[in-house]
Amino acid sequence: MSMQQRFDDSPMVRPSRRDGSAEPLVRFDQVTKRYGSLTVLDQLNLEVSPGEKVAIIGPSGSGKSTLLRALMTLETIDDGVIEVDGEPLTHMPTAGGHLIPANARHQRRIRGRIGMVFQSFNLFPHMNALQNVIEAPVQVLGMSKAEASQRGEELLAMVGLEDKLGHYPAQLSGGQQQRVAIARALAMRPKVMLFDEVTSALDPELCGEVLNVIRQLGEAHNLTMLMVTHQMGFAREFADRVCFFYKGRIHEQGTPEELFGNPREERTQAFLSAVNEAH
């Protein structure tokens, strides 16, 4: 059933899924993103179930990061619809059921369900660790400073930084900064967490502490996670599903065992063997 048809028929009621599985929390429907003549996302389809951990791998320029950035509304999309928890992200339905571009209010409401951790941490350099974590809960969620601080301290303790509350980003190692960034994103209580090559800017010996935090998150919370990663070992062990990106599409996907153990596509095989050689 096409997007248009569905919204024309019944804007708010979604048809039940044929296989009876849970509604997807994230849904990319024929999403296209172009930079000039370059197509970065090519009619991409992706559904992520609640609680699912999806690893996204693929050669550089294949659109992996663009997928996360489009979901975080850091990039606009040229075509298609992205849905989060059943509601379109960059569109909104009119009374008549048509989809029109979302206004800022709608987009902010949906975007609040998503959190993101970046390759370059992007902590606020003029705020200490705790201030970084409580800024958005206080300003955006309207939490009291006391409540936000208490939660902030808990989150920073969870990522192993209970003794660094007053430290500024410049006083922290890369791994510590990235853990603050994870705590900061979690403080907004997202339903979906996006990890965009979060260990790529780190020295190898610091990757482990960040991956451990993510691993722990996956075990302790029923958090839905999408991660773009070059850490094949981590993807294999952590993800429920691995998507191999090539030329703006999901070229092949499957469980880690399937994709890493027995890749069907030639491109996937070539990519994986190139990665293995490099390590």
Added chain:
Amino acid sequence: MNFFDWQFAWDILPQLLEASLKTIGITLGGFAIAVVLGLILAVGRRSRLPWLSWPVTGLIEFIRSTPLLIQAYFLFYVFPNYGLNLSALQAGIIAIAIHYACYTAEVYRAGLDAVPRGQWEAVTALNMKPLTAYRDVILPQALRPILPALGNYLVAMLKDTPVLSAITVVEIMQQAKNIGSESFRYLEPITLVGLFFLLLSLALAWFVRRLEDRMEVAR
């Protein structure tokens, strides 16, 4: 020409000091407007909306490319013909404020451009509203490196206030000229005015440097 007459200098000092209050008032009032308006203009110029960024860019370039004197003349002598009546002091403050707002706007723009893109992305990812984002995240980072440049414009603005004597604002320079034309002695009043500007410029520069130090410590 006689040598410097200390008694005469002493006698005219109260008149000059009184007029200097106007100079200081224009500078502080004008700069207060300029730093706020400049920021608004800078944000407008950086906007992705062409109907906002184009006119703002045009205004900034126009004001920066024409003399303050002409802008002051328009405000005080031309605009009354079209129903906008301002006192000399009002017209003077507005003219110098807008003039310097356009300069500070370019300074702000450089500062805002220097804030890494990742900071804007973090702000979006945390779902912060634009106003909060600017106030809490972007501006504190943009301001620190541009503080010296803003300070320079404060001093430059102080030194530009005599231009307003041309639209009959009796600031310290106009007062000195009045004294000179009445007494036929220019040496003392003009020297005192020069001294006034020197001391005040140095004081402002010192104040700006202290502000920079404080911001450095504050992080």
